[in-house]
Amino acid sequence: MKSSIFKNRSFVSAWLGNGVSELGGAFGTFCNSILIYQLTGSTLALGSMWLLYFIPSLFLQLFIGPYIDRWSRKWIMVISQWIRGFIFVIPLTALISGNLEVWHIYVVQCVVGLVTPLYVPANHAITPTIVKKEQLQLANACIDGTARLMSFLSPLLAGIVIEFTSVPFTLLFVSFLLFISGISLLFIREQRRKLEIRKTWIADFMQGVTFFFTQRVVVWLGVFLAFVQFGVGVTMVTTLPYITEELGGTVAEYGYFMAGFPIGYIIGAILVSKIKYKSRRMLMLGSLFIGGLTFIALCFNQSIPFAIITEIIGGIVMAIFSIHNTTIGQQTIPNHLMGKVFSVRLLIIRGAMPLGVLIGGIVSELVGVRPLYLSIGLMISVVSLVGMILPYFKFIDEKISSVKNVS
Numbered sequence: 001m002k003s004s005i006f007k008n009r010s011f012v013s014a015w016l017g018n019g020v021s022e023l024g025g026a027f028g029t030f031c032n033s034i035l036i037y038q039l040t041g042s043t044l045a046l047g048s049m050w051l052l053y054f055i056p057s058l059f060l061q062l063f064i065g066p067y068i069d070r071w072s073r074k075w076i077m078v079i080s081q082w083i084r085g086f087i088f089v090i091p092l093t094a095l096i097s098g099n100l101e102v103w104h105i106y107v108v109q110c111v112v113g114l115v116t117p118l119y120v121p122a123n124h125a126i127t128p129t130i131v132k133k134e135q136l137q138l139a140n141a142c143i144d145g146t147a148r149l150m151s152f153l154s155p156l157l158a159g160i161v162i163e164f165t166s167v168p169f170t171l172l173f174v175s176f177l178l179f180i181s182g183i184s185l186l187f188i189r190e191q192r193r194k195l196e197i198r199k200t201w202i203a204d205f206m207q208g209v210t211f212f213f214t215q216r217v218v219v220w221l222g223v224f225l226a227f228v229q230f231g232v233g234v235t236m237v238t239t240l241p242y243i244t245e246e247l248g249g250t251v252a253e254y255g256y257f258m259a260g261f262p263i264g265y266i267i268g269a270i271l272v273s274k275i276k277y278k279s280r281r282m283l284m285l286g287s288l289f290i291g292g293l294t295f296i297a298l299c300f301n302q303s304i305p306f307a308i309i310t311e312i313i314g315g316i317v318m319a320i321f322s323i324h325n326t327t328i329g330q331q332t333i334p335n336h337l338m339g340k341v342f343s344v345r346l347l348i349i350r351g352a353m354p355l356g357v358l359i360g361g362i363v364s365e366l367v368g369v370r371p372l373y374l375s376i377g378l379m380i381s382v383v384s385l386v387g388m389i390l391p392y393f394k395f396i397d398e399k400i401s402s403v404k405n406v407s
Helices: 009-040 043-063 065-070 073-087 089-097 102-130 133-164 167-185 201-214 216-246 251-271 280-300 304-332 335-367 369-389 391-397
Strands: none
Touching: 009 043, 009 073, 009 089, 009 102, 009 133, 009 167, 043 102, 043 335, 065 102, 065 335, 073 089, 073 102, 073 167, 089 102, 089 167, 102 133, 102 304, 102 335, 133 167, 133 251, 133 304, 201 216, 201 335, 216 251, 216 280, 216 304, 216 335, 216 369, 216 391, 251 304, 280 304, 280 369, 280 391, 304 335, 335 369, 369 391
């Protein structure tokens, strides 16, 4: 199966395009963070940079779904990458001319935030159209695993590139990678469904929302994942003080800790297609339960090596849950509704992350990082345990069949 999927030119084009995109995007974020901190010396400015990414992203996510299904998904992905590549020319030009200001970086973050809700649902929607149904889980594992590998490698590689060249050269490299990603995506052979009746935006939007909330498995797996994304949002503001203050670690050890989750995710992506299971519900929610336990373990932990091992375990179990989650959505949702439905799903999931960032920043100041980790861990573990115990959630084990006749 592994060899056959890599003979699929469309899949290889999407796989490479996604991998290069992830590398380029992570390089760009690394550069933006350095430039903002050099210009301001303020962690508040760094937080504002992320806020300016999330707010426009969530706003556009709310209503873009119907257009994902009307337009060519391939060209949405290609143009999104080229826009991202072009926008990084702004700080590059300003930096070279000596006129770089904070607002240049903020503009980049806003544009990237607007492009992301176009690219992500289009990417999810196009994958089932270019691979066979029995290869869909493997395809998602390859794409997700490669993305995590790039997120693991990019901080290290970006640091080396900047150290031996310069930030302007790295920004130029970012633009180059994103343009190359778009070129790779051009080779996808897209199978488009002709829309016989062009509906109004509100009719299309409501169709996506209605379908989403009539599919219990899609709704509840989205809710479970939203709890995880809330926890991820919390860690975005608590990880650095946890390692450097609670555990007395160095910046290098912070980097090792940050690498733990993507390493685990890569391992999980490799294992996911090899794991045999009788109950998909127990496999997925059991993985989520273990993920909650890793937060609890961090609360009581006093060792940096143990913290890194805990993050690796968290990455493994989250890969198992997330890849199955994405695959179920792709198998359940009719292709002509995927853009609309995935946009609703992503809005719920991604909306939980900035909420986690906000609450994590406030609560950690009031009660400290460790009690916050304990609370998040208990929340995720209890929610997943409820899903495993209550008979209501047995529908997660039901055979997936896409609803074809939806108009």
